[in-house]
Every structure is written in structure tokens, then in C-alpha cells.
Amino acid sequence: MPAENAGLRMTDGTIDAAAAALAAMAASARACTRCADLPLGPRPVLVVAATARVLVIGQAPGTRVHATGIPWNDPSGDRLRLWLGMDRAAFYDATRIAIIPTGLCYPGRLPRGGDAPPRAGCAAHWHPRLVPLLPSVRLTLLVGSHALDFALGKGPMTERVRRFRDLLPARFPLPHPSWRTVGWERRNPWFGAEVLPALRAAVAAALG
Helix, strand or coil: CCHHHCCCCEECCEECHHHHHHHHHHHHHHCCCCCCCCCCCCCCCCECCCCCCEEEECCCCCHHHHHHCCCCCCHHHHHHHHHHCCCHHHHCCCCCEEECCCCCCCCCECCCCCECCCCCCHHHHHHHHHHHHCCCCCEEEEECHHHHHHHHCCCCHHHHHHCHHHHCCCEEEECCCCCCHHHHHHHCCHHHHHHHHHHHHHHHHHHC
């Protein structure tokens, strides 16, 4: 059974209308070829279910995620789960946690190294179609500058993370958990001391 159909109510032998709409939209998203010119071709990666209470909005899949079709299936995902205090089983429980990146497909590499930013227009096209069909979401994690800028407009990542309380209880801002953030964490010890405990508490409350 697809994740978006997991744990759904049945009414007179038919899937709840909202969940059916989500399943149809998710299928359309996974079949999307709007960015057929991507270096590795389109392979949209997302996890949605009508029962999900936490939504994770990140950047875009990397090469390992593109290859496996499993979101956050890489060292950045390991670090995100460490921040959340979650093991893989809890994180990939699709009935509780939805995952929709800012760009659904791997965007390729920059000329000087590193992944390219999410393909322009992807989030603007798919998020308004998918997110309203997640009626149970209580908390949205905005992970990384691209997710923050899409949801909140352009602005400084560090200041937004420092002022995380301004967005609670509906949203929680985070840096991207790549290796590049290791130095940032050392320079900003308040992240581990203040933000991570509050993050785990907010996620626990949303999943409660």
C-alpha cells in the first residue's frame, strides 16, 4: 500500500476523499517530467500520508537519494536524525512523518563543486498542490536556506534559526545538516544547547 494510503479510514468501502486526492496528487508528482533536462533525469522523491503529523521540507535529493528513491538516505539524513533524536524506523514511519523537498529531483552539480540549488519553480508548482492535502500536519520543519527562503522569503539563515521560537508551534527553522554545518555548529554553541532540545520537544508534541 502506498504511504499516502497508510492507516486511512474507510467509508462505505471507499478511501476517504481527502486521502484519495493526496494519493492522486502524489502519483502525479512522482510521474513529473517537467525537468527532463536534469543531468540524471527526473526522479521525484517524496513521502506523504494523510495521517502524517510532521512535515519535513528540505533542499533537494542528492545522488544517493536519487539512486535509492529514499529521502534523507545519506550522511545529511543521518545528521538530521541525530538532531531529531530519531532512529531510521521512527523517521521513515510514513504514517507519521511526511517528507517533501523544495526540489523533488536531484538538481545536478555546480561547476565548482557541490550540489546545485533546487530547480527553480519546482516548489512553487508542487507544494501548493501537496501540502494542503496533509490535513494532520502539526509541525513543519524547514531544513536549510532553500526551504527557509521558499517558506519565509529571503533572509539570514542563522538569525532565523536563532529566533526559532518566533515560528512555533507551526514551523521550526533549521540549517541544512550537511558536513558544511559542522563548523557553523561550533561557532554557534546555542544551537546544540537551546535549539536541539526545543526541536525534539516540538517534534514529540506534534507526534504526541
